[in-house]
Amino acid sequence: MLSFMARRGVPELVTPARATPRETKALSDIDDQHALRYYETVIGFFRRCHGQSDGPDDPAEAIRAALAQALVYYYPVAGRLREDAGGRLEVDCTAEGVVFVQADADVRLEDFGEPLQPPYPCVEELLCDAGDTRAVIGRPLLFMQLTRLKCGGFVGGFHMCHNMADGFGMIQLMITIAELACDAAAPSILPVWKRELLSSTTHSPTPIVYPNPSYEQLQLNILDSTCDDVMLSTPLNEMVVDYFIFGPREMTTLENHIRGYHAHSATSFELITAVMWRCRTIALGYKSNQTVHLMITMNARGRWNHHTPIPWGYYGNAHFSPIAQVTVDELCRQPLNDTVELVRETKLSVTAKECMESMLETMASTRNRLCEDPARTYEVSDTKWIAAGNGLQLGWAEFVGGGIPVAGDITSKIGSDHMRCKNQDGEDSTVVSLLLPRSAMERFKKEMAVWLNKHDDKSLIIQSSL
Incomplete structure (x- = not known):
């Protein structure tokens, strides 16, 4: 069984690359469930494409810069959750930023096994410390670690507050980061908030009819x-x-x-x-x-x-x-x-x-x-x-596997x-x-x-x- 320890750099806060709106946004009734007050984990493995001479020398720096650009579009993710007077969660769009950690591991992509399948060895080494994963108020809403491998490949590990996004939303953000890392002018999928679509029209204690x-x-x-x-x-x-x-x-x-x-x-x-x-x-x-x-x-x-x-x-x-x-x-x-x-x-x-x-x-x-x-x-x-990877290609790096560990x-x-x-x-x-x-x-x-x-x-x- 493969065993290794990642050498992590100092965690840093990545803020939006440009000024973003300062406002408060309400979550939907689906978002605002106590059961979702935790950080979901997603991991992705990437292989550097052979023959691609236009790729960055340092994938971690490229991804970090792309993350800052992505936060311009997904600016609520750079904010903080708080509770209003009634105990409902809302997002204070403060642009305080998300946590990003650069790391290195003396292993190659093929050391994780061929074909690449869970359980991924030493998976915790590929994820930064998110602290108490059940505490979501007043904390960064995204923790990301980019681990460079000896072969030139790399691994992206994410902890994201589940109240902010589901798996589909997390992948959408990752696709945006991948596109901007390849010098796209803008995301191919522009983010939509509109949380009122999945909010109840009434919050009164009236009787509810249950078809199920x-x-x-x-x-x-x-x-x-x-x-x-x-x-x-x-x-x-x-x-x-x-x-x-x-x-x-x-x-x-x-x-x-x-x-x-x-x-x-x-x-x-x-x-x-x-x-x-x-x-x-x-x-x-x-x-x-x-x-x-x-x-x-x-x-x-x-x-x-x-x-x-x-x-x-x-x-x-x-x-x-x-x-x-x-x-x-x-x-x-x-x-x-x-x-x-x-x-x-x-x-x-x-x-x-x-x-x-x-x-x-x-x-x-x-x-x-x-x-x-x-x-x-x-x-x-x-x-x-989540593991399909069609939208996670970076041009200079190929998505080869991942999912929810x-x-x-x-x-x-x-x-x-x-x-x-x-x-x-x-x-x-x-x-x-x-x-x-x-x-x-x-x-x-x-x-x-x-x-x-x-x-x-x-x-x-x-x-x-x-």
Whole structure:
């Protein structure tokens, strides 16, 4: 296993390259959730392009200068969050700047493994110290480290306040930095604020109609006691994280477990999620009569959202989380076809305008409440687009991999992220993170091996530990 220590420079505050408006901006009701008061982590690996003589001698200085230019367009990111008199978060656009750290590591890009897959060795060495990642008020909203490698490649590691942007917004900012580092006159995607689009029209305590009863139950925290959920009672130092790779061969095997219509129409996300939810539920030892939940993060920028169009360039949080609920007995005894259909129906439920509105009203009405983690809930996000990299090319450097590592604020990684990678045969694949208590992880692997007919095949699993 690769081991190294990065040599970090002194952290510096990078401010906008030109004067920016001094104003206060309100966040949306989705942004202003207590559950998002943390710094999300994203990492990207870049290889210097051979034969490119017009690239900068020092990528860190080029990226730093581009970051200052990008903050002219994304000037709220250079400000600070504060609470108004009612406790709502707002952005004070002070142009105080973001944290930037230059670093060097005596390793080459190929030392991280070929193909490049999580877990990334010594990932914490590629991220600067963001301090308390649950404290967001009055602090820089972005922490960035640029680590130069011996081969000429480099790694960008980001901690960004989740109240300011979701994953899509973070990537949009990174694309802007990449374009400006290549001497673009302006970003190809101009940032749009318009947080009022995803704010409730009323914040009064009027009764809310819930088309999705399970969403009401979770959001209002009226679940039974969480003390019987081992996921919430196990200390983080007694948990492990594994990454599971699903390439063409694994997907074919899973498809053989479903018949008829679903075999041809089920997406990889739906099929993988259905199987992992079942295996995870069994591994955690929940009782057969207990209710378990599946929470799916849906990007409102998707084609399914015809009723609340999100403008191109919007970089705020634009995600909703429809929820499915069944008993353990129902989930584990029903045919896999039925679980896949449940995942699909849950995704489709959010396409109803009334459901989105009820979710938004719930977020607004419960904003002042410190939401506890719901019991027996599996949260899943499809973030494969984060590692696509099409917009992250710098001309003189090629994006070769990255995504959301299980690093930084670990408590926010209880759910699974679906990311893109190459498998050992160089085939496009999906890699899924999973955090579980150590004993539950062993049971999960055995359950998953049954579905994949891989009792002795370790190529599916890439193990890490916290």
